[in-house]
Amino acid sequence: MSTTTKLFLQVTACGALFALNTYAVSADPTRYGFGEPASANDLQDFVSSLPDGRDLPAGSGTISRGKQVYDEKCASCHGQKLEGGIGDRLIGGRGTLVNNDPKKAPVKTVESYWPYATTLFDYIKRAMPFYMPGSLTNDEVYSVTGYILSEANILNGDEPITATSLSKVAMPNRNGFIPDHRPDHFKPADKHPRLR
């Protein structure tokens, strides 16, 4: 039997499976051979980092270089003191996350809320500066990441900022996240509802 005929039969069988009106779509075992192999060259410019530092690109930066980059490229939106503006506030807010007062808001920043330093590199590299995303070199991104972490009193010193060092940074809210426990089980509703 020729390859074409085999493929045709597989595809027909798979069509019959779909006709069962199931919404799970994992039943297709066919390989169609469409598309082309992606080369290392095709993939080299993509950035995506894991918290353990894998997939972060080569390069290194310093906090002092980071301040220059920040003042030039970031401060107009995030503020001279990283206090926020058009862009998010980046530092402060420690101790504000525990709160059940609807009149008092938690302050969620890189310093108080973000669990991984690698995320900061990843996000800046891909999506910042807002009006010129992807324009910073890896060294500039390592530097400005280091500067923000230093202003947040998380990092200091002259150690170069690299993939390895970022994966070792202990973020203050590293253990602040829990898995999804839903669906919730609700208590019976109030028998005497009223306007609130």
Added chain:
Amino acid sequence: MSILDPNSDAKNTLKIASLVEAEEAFLAKARTNANSVYFSQHPIEPAQPVKGEPAKGVDPLQRPHNRRHFLASVAVLASSSVAGRAIAQTAPSPDGKAPPGAVWRSVPEDATKIPGVAIGEDGGYGTRSQFETEVRWRFGTKTPLSSWSMTPLEHGVGIITPSGLHFERDHGGIATIDPATHRLFVHGMVKQPKKFSMSDVKRFPSISRILFIECSGNGLTEWSKPTLKTVQGTHGLVSTSEWTGVPLSTILNEVGVKSGAKWLLVEGGDSSVMTRSIPIDKAMKDCFLAYGQNGEAIRPEQGYPLRLIAPGYEGNTHIKWVRRIELSDKPFMTREETSKYTDLLPNGKAVQFSLIMDAKSVITRPSGEMTLSGPGFYEITGLAWSGRGRIKRVDVSTDGGRTWRSAGLQGPILPICQTRFRFPWVWDGKEAILQSRCVDETGYVQPTLGQLIEVRGLNGPIGSIYHLNAIQSWKVDTEGRVSNVHYY
């Protein structure tokens, strides 16, 4: 107060204020529009049709083929002649401009007495009626390049959201991508990394499903007090479309998933290069890459040419403009899934990967800012949906939740899809509180806001921000005016 004061939250306050402002601007316009559901509070003179012959120069038989030319000539007439003034009076917009998505045409006194518009005058792609004015309105962020817009649910009929009214959320503007040069890369823990052109993607066997997408931030203004006035404002970040594309399992099978791969990163090709991690079990079960929406190509603002559909998951995971998928053993912990789409509880812990949208319903008519014209019959109607399956039942209360009666459900009732409910009601002219409560096929019952707050707490004015799926209350006062209230 210093901006570095840990108690200051200028940004969140600003967010809410600008939403209120955007809604007010919309309402101000809608209240003067005879075709708007918000019109009745401020009656104005009824519109007059055009008298006599069709205006010179716009004889339908001699209408210029060039539409721009035609529109320009009508605009001149509208501003200069008696007939023009009459035209303007029937226009939804007093300046004679058609609403977005429509073309302005003169309105004959009797459409049976002169021929209508020639086929093809629209260039081959239709428009909506010039009398229909509903639009998405945008949250007033400082830059429209990272913002969202809401679906006008109060105008909707049936369950499908018109593609042009599907809610929007993007973080770096709407990307313009030529499908001829677009590539989808799939790599990471796979046996053969591959790249696919859009024609490759479209050669695979396809599927279609009618599904809702809801932003998990839908209703974020409503946690601590009723804030926005209309259902578009309180619930407009949910929409339903028929999506067509290729199952992700087919694509993953094509590259060969390595054992140990547990998560995949899906990345958009817009300027925010949006990324989210999706569990591979979910990807294999029912995710697909959509290139079609409601029978045509997906709209640019919805991710043209390719969007991830993750049925029942929060809207942010439905990555638009998809250009890359990377497989890994662990989640990537991107900015959106750590610092943004996580639900902060009063104890300072935040729920992460709260991906599924729980069951929710809302009455869309009557709803906030409408006015009932007097005691008598009204059809209460609305939408119910659940990220966990089909809607099993919708109950409606007109007394604030003391008593409930089942609403009729319009079939087909599809899983992870909006379901239209209807409930006949005779208003006796007394104050009423209208509520709807849905149950999905897993037995999950939509909670009251009080029940939800007991579980989630109120960490700030916008609470835990995401996943507010509580029962909505609309108060009808003795004048028939409907308003957004908290009643539980």
